[in-house]
Every structure is written in C-alpha cells, then in structure tokens.
Amino acid sequence: MPHIFSRVRASRVIPAAAALPLVFSLALAGSAFAEPAAPPEQQLASSMQAPNIKRHLQEFQKFATANGGTRASGTPGYDASRDYVAAKLRGAGYQVTTQQFDFPFFRERSTAAMEQVSPEAKTYKPTPPGSSELGDFATLTYSGSGTANATVQAVDLTLPPTPEPSSTSGCEAQDFAGFTAGNIALIQRGTCPFADKARNAQTAGASGVIIFNEGQPGRTDTFTGTLGGPGITVPVVGVSFAIGQDLASPANTVVRLKTDTESTMRKTHNVLAESKRGNADKVVMAGAHLDSVLAGPGINDNGSGSAGLLEVALRMAQLPPKNKVRFAWWGAEELGLLGSEHYVATLPEAERNKIRLYLNFDMIGSPNFAYKIYDGSAGPAGSAEIEKAFARYFDFLRLPHVSTPLDGRSDYGPFIAAGIPAGGLFTGAEGIKTPEEQQMFGGEAGKPYDACYHGACDTTSNINDKALAVNTGAIAYSVATFALSDNPPGGTTPKAAAAQRGKVHDHHGGLIK
Template structure:
C-alpha cells in the first residue's frame, strides 16, 4: 500500500500523539517507539495481504467462502504469517451447515397449461416468481401438485398451519409435489413433514395477507432435506392450487450439507494473560465473490498490525482473531464465545472488530459505544464508550471527520457484547446509502452505496479505497498499542491480588521442579 507522503505523515503524527503518554508512563525498555510504529504502516504489507487473498480467490473459483478450498487457503496463509511473527496460533474447528446453489433453478407448469415461471438467480441480482430456499435439496422432478391444508382465500391474519403437522399429509400421495402455504410454523417443519410423507418436491407460497404476497425467499434451518424446496408468491401459489391435477417440472441444483470450517486465534507470547486485548475480523467471503473489502480489508489490517507488534513486549496480552462463517450468521465468533469458560471470558478486557474498512464510497464510522445519538441499537457494555472516544481522538487528531454507527448485530462484536465484554471498532459502510452530510465530510457520492460491490463478484482488489485503508489501519495500530500498554482497560480487572499471584507462582514452580507436572 503506497500512502502519499502527506497522508503518511499525518497518520504518523496522529499515532505518535496518541502513544506519547505511553512513552512517559512506563519503563522505556518496555514501551513502543511511536515513530517506528508510525513508519511501519507505510510499508506495503496490508495491500500485499489483500493481493494474496485475491490470488487465493482467483485460484479457487473466485471465492473464499467458509467450507471452500478458498477459505482453507486463506486460513493457512494467515496462520503462517502469524506463526512467523511469533504468535501461538490455534486453529479452532467447528461444523456448520453449508449451502450453495450452483445454477439457476427451473419451475414450469406442464399441465393443464404450459407455463414457465421466472426464477430468482443464485446471486440474488433479481427477484423472480420463485426462489430456491436456502438448504433446499437438489433434484429434477416432474409430478402432480397436491394441495396440503391450504387456507384459500387467506384469513385476515397469519393463521395457516399448512404442513405443520404430520397429520396434514394423511392422504398425501407419495411422489407428488407438496403445495404448502406460509403460516404459523417454520419452513423446516413443513419441508421435513413433506419429505417424510414421500413428497418429491415442495412449493411454499406466501400466505396472502398484505405484506405477505411477494415471492418467498426463505430458508430452512438445517441441511437435512434432500428434495427440491422453493418459495413462490401468493399469486403463483393460488394459480397452482387450482385446478386439481396440475403438473409441474421442478429442478434445483444445490449442495446442502454439514461441513467443517475454522477460526484462527493468535496469542502474543507477551503480556499479562489475565488482561487480554482482543482484535477480530472475519476472514470468510460470500460464495459470490472474493470478498476483498468484505472482509479482506479488516483481516489484512489486523494481520499487518499483528506482524508489526509480534516482537514487541507488551503489558497486556494481545489476541488476534480471524473468524469463519460470519457471512452465515456470525457462526465463528459465536462458536468461540460460546466455548469460553466464564474465567476465560472475564480475562478479555475488550474486543475490537474491523469489518469492511476500505469501502470505495467510504464513510469513517466508529461503533457508537455510548449510544450518544440516542437512536437505533443501545450502547455497548460499560467501557465501550471509552473505546469509541479513543478512535474519535485519532480521527480528530488528523482533522478527519467521523460519524457513529450502531451495534446493530451484523458483525462479530455481537457475541462479545452479549456476554458483557466492552467492544468497539471501525466500519466504512456496506450496501447502505451515503447521505449528503457524509458526502460533505468524506467526499464520494451521496445517494449511492458505500460499497457498490457488496457481496458480489466485483469485490476485488480494485474495490479497495487506499485512503480509507491507510487511515483505518493507522487507527487499528493505535488502538492495539494503546490498549496493549495501558494500565487501565475498559473491562473489570479479575487478576488476583499481588500476594495471591506470588503464592500461585511459588506453587506452580514447586510442582514443575518437584516432578508433579500436570
């Protein structure tokens, strides 16, 4: 990443200004050299990581999604870089439900009339008259459509129990396609019951009340259904329901199965293990593209930060986290937090999240730790406000505008906030629309998406804004160093009293030297 000299100097000045108190507060031998750290971010390291992630995607079908070879290669690259930098690296496996629609589905009425219904393509670029449900099975069937406990005309409020009970299929003819109606139970329940009754496929149509008429773009919850399952609009469902004996050709081309993916967790060998400063970014992309901004940008920025700080002794322990399956619902970070013991969770004093930090039509957004705008999502756990203030001070030092953004649950801070860990981070915007006020602060184009390639194949290395990447990397380095050396961290201190620590150390030494290793 080549940063213009004037901008590089500004970032260096901001970092130095924020780190200067550290240099005055402790032993010179242990504290960082602010100017050296500032110079380190002018290296092309971050952009080189992004180029590597792009090359990995190019070699693996254009994607780095969880459960694919592209993600596994990304994992290996990041883990290798961290090991070289001196970190203890843990590869944490977990299972997750994988789904991919390989080609556009087909749905045609062949009798009594010939009719072809417009599909919704796998990339979601348009919405047709029907859509393959997530975790649908694959199949190519032509069969009679059989109504299952439909409510036509629809009730004034959602009330259909179509397919919700096994008894709904008492008279169902195996080999038929089940026509079901949206209603009071999950799509998974409907599909499971239909499959158990011998259905060759499932069509679920919207219920019919206002707001429930459009094409269903639904999802099952587990990859246990092996037959095609699609959602359709109320109008299509009503058309298929009458007359009796309608025949439909239904084809879906999917992979739906459980797979294993991995988080990468790297612990510095330095610092108090009872005072952990944790940074994280999700490493996976969506299936549709290489995910270089979302979220190669956050991953590359914290990876280079880790490389920069790996050899520097710190007061507190730094932990860098690269999450998988974020794009499927924060599965990696949720798995990690759910498997922390209460004692280990209490050692994490703060969590910093970086998801999309180089959007081409960027805004510099800081997570609103104190809910200062009093709108949207509430404040983060106590201490989150301090994190917000640190990032704000960095941008203020640069005379760079910034705005707040809610903890809306869309990224990996969510599981940490849920267990009370102070959190914060940076974001440059996704599919949302830039406002005129933001255009005045940051430039770019109001009325357009922050990232017009969000979740698309065009999220490549060309989708990165170098200024946003440079300034946010500087902010990440600053926060990492400030908290790595700070005596006062946002989270509560759970360290034992000094006398207890001394006693524990003596006991541990006696156990090791006395031959009672455990």
C-alpha cells in the first residue's frame, strides 16, 4: 500500500465509567456481563465467544488458501465466502438475498518498472503489487498496461509549489497544447482527479503518465491512488515530489516506464439477510465488508468484522425484534466502498427512509489493538446516540475506549452521505499506536495496530482473540439494543448536506486526487 492516511486516528478519549452496582467480567473466551435476569441485549452480548467466531475465520482462511491466497471480490475465494455466509444465514431462518453488481476489477500481474535512461542512469524502486511498503513509485489503480520508453515532458507545473495546494497541472485539455505525442507526461498532483489528468494526457498522445506529489508539507511522499475505473490504456504511476522535481529538469530526460495490469469489469455480490419479524418501517441495519485485497486472505481486514457480525446474526435468529433487522456483507469495499455505495444508490427513497441507522464493523481483531468507537458528533442526527450505546457496553466492562473519526473511509460512508445515522467499531489498521493508547490497551507503542494490514500475512494468526470477543459482544449489544428499541435513532432521513455528498473520500488510501 502507499503512504496513506491511517484509516482512523484516535481523537478523543472517553474514560471508563465509575463502578456500577452490577459485577461485570470479561473472559478471553467471550465477554460476559449478563446475569440470568439481565436484559436480552446483555444476555446476547455475553454469549459471544472467540472460539465460535474464529470458526468462521478458519473457513474464510480455507477459502483463501484454496484460491490463490485471496478473497478479493471477483475471485473464487470471495464467491466461496459469500456462499458460506449466505448458507449459514438461510439455515438460521433469515430472508437472504445476494445482490449482484458490476464492478471495475484491477490487479497488477507483475511488479512495475521505472528507470531513468538519460541524462544519467537511475533505477527506481517499485512498490510490489499489494504491498503496504512504498517504493520510489507506485502503479495507480486502473492504470493501463504497457511499456513507454520516451522523453519526459512537463505539463503546466507549479515549481516551487505554493504554500496551499493549488496545482492545476493536467486538469485541462489546453494544458497539453504543444505536447509531443509519444512523450511521457510529467504531471503534478492537485485540484482535479487523477483520472482527469491521465485521460487528458492519453488524449494528447502520451505513452505514459508520471504524477508527482504536489510538494507542500504532507504532500511530498510517493503515493498511490485510483483512476476510478477502467479506461486508461497507458501506464500511470505516482511518485514523490522530489522525484518529480528531479525529472522536470533538465529537459530531454528519458525514462522507461513499464506496468503489467489487468483492468476489467467483473461481477460480484452483496449478501443481505433480514429478520422475518419486526416493524418494517423501522429498519436497524448492520454491515461489514466481506472482501479482502488481492494481496492476502484478509482475515482481520475484514474477516474479523464479517465473522463477528455473522455470529451475532446467528445468535439473534431466535430473538424476536421490535424493529426489522437487516444484516449486510459488502462486496468490493477494497476498491472504494463499491458494494455499499451500490446498495444505497439503488435503494428506492421510500425504502431508504425506513433505515433508522447503520452500524459498521471493519477490522475488530487487530493484533496491536485499540478499542475505537466512531465519533458520532460529526455524523447525521442520531449518530451521537449510537456512539453512546457502544460506550455503555465498554463502560459496563470497565474497558477504556477512544473515539475515531466518522470520516467516510469504510462502508458507513454511503449511509452518512444519505443522511442516515451511523456508527461502529474499529481496532486500527496501518496507523501507529500512541504511548497513551499503550497505557490504555497494552500492546506496543510506535508500532502499527495491524502490521499485516493489506498483506499476505493477514491470516488467522493475525487476530487478537480478546479484541475479537469484546468487539463481537459490543456488536451484539448494540444491534439488539436498537432492534428492541421503541424509538431507535434516525426518525426521518434528512437529505445529506451538499458538502457531505461532494466530499472526496480516501477509501483505504484510494486517493482520487
């Protein structure tokens, strides 16, 4: 993966509650905080046990191992995961549907190459396909495939960069006036989507495209990103500001650029399961993405959320809800929340307005975990109430927790953009654990929450059983709380604010500009 923003960052610490009159306990095998006379949501939460959840993870691992080490959407490993989840839910009595949709599939078949031929020979370090360790350059998602060996031609660069991001390099067709067909276009990041820059370059006859970071603080390193979908046929890579500046001068620099990619449309599915009982005008929805990246089996990201949600659904099957409960396992999240976006976009407005809230669970068993609850203060009305419900659970167990931004980087994004209250849990991805978090949660400060994030080592060995059990208990508690509520958050679904609808999200580092 590229040098990207961590999926979330702890921003506000919520202290554990003072001692409560009931005695709550936590066992590694599961979270237990209910007595026989306890409310059903507490009893349900106490029934969640790590061995049962891990059985689902072991199945996901088998599907990946048998199918090239991946469960990415558009691959047999994902299809096997989909069929397993759907069969379990049908057996439990849910109304199950698999929602098919087309999506743009992308993979690098082999590692890209980039070298300066003249005026001096330089070989640049590539970012291997699926790697979270960046080299000197990285192939942009949906880049074309081929080899360009040509002069580098700068396109409307702003050097030195201005204090604020402002480069419009390559954003307009007229930027390429005088461009020599066959050259490699050197373009600066900024203002418009990468796809616009690459498309304009391709139309002008460029044999390849090098986009370099803009140069302001925080925008200097090698980066990766997405072109949004198939359509670009020439190689497109991202490099650091320093490399871009070096290639811009002297003139007549010759570079050899090679990418080997597959960029096509494929079909995949969401899995949706609905309770047969409950008020259909008050739908409580919970989801997790089922797909992995191509580079690995995705057992923490996001087998953990998928397995926890599945176990909760199976245990809830005998609990008569007051409100309709709908569970979702999303496809193609790793390419930009495509499954959840398809679902929300194709849902009739009348049905969308019945969804009172959405709960999201993405990476709930990180080995160097922190208990993170999405900050509802920035979400649609009702989101803060969801955050408080999760906080109550951790407070019952006297476990510390921190808040984390509700910034659209997982499948809750399309729901909050539609004005639906949302919340959820997360234990950290490629971000670095702070010393304060080490004091609160243990583990190692200065290390990633999940060192195997988006890697081949994201296997069943990459799970913290305690975090998995605690968070699955929290899923059970929250879903049951709202399923049994007379008045769950949400009420009416407001239209999303224009600013929210127009926000450019970084889905797993999938920068588009």
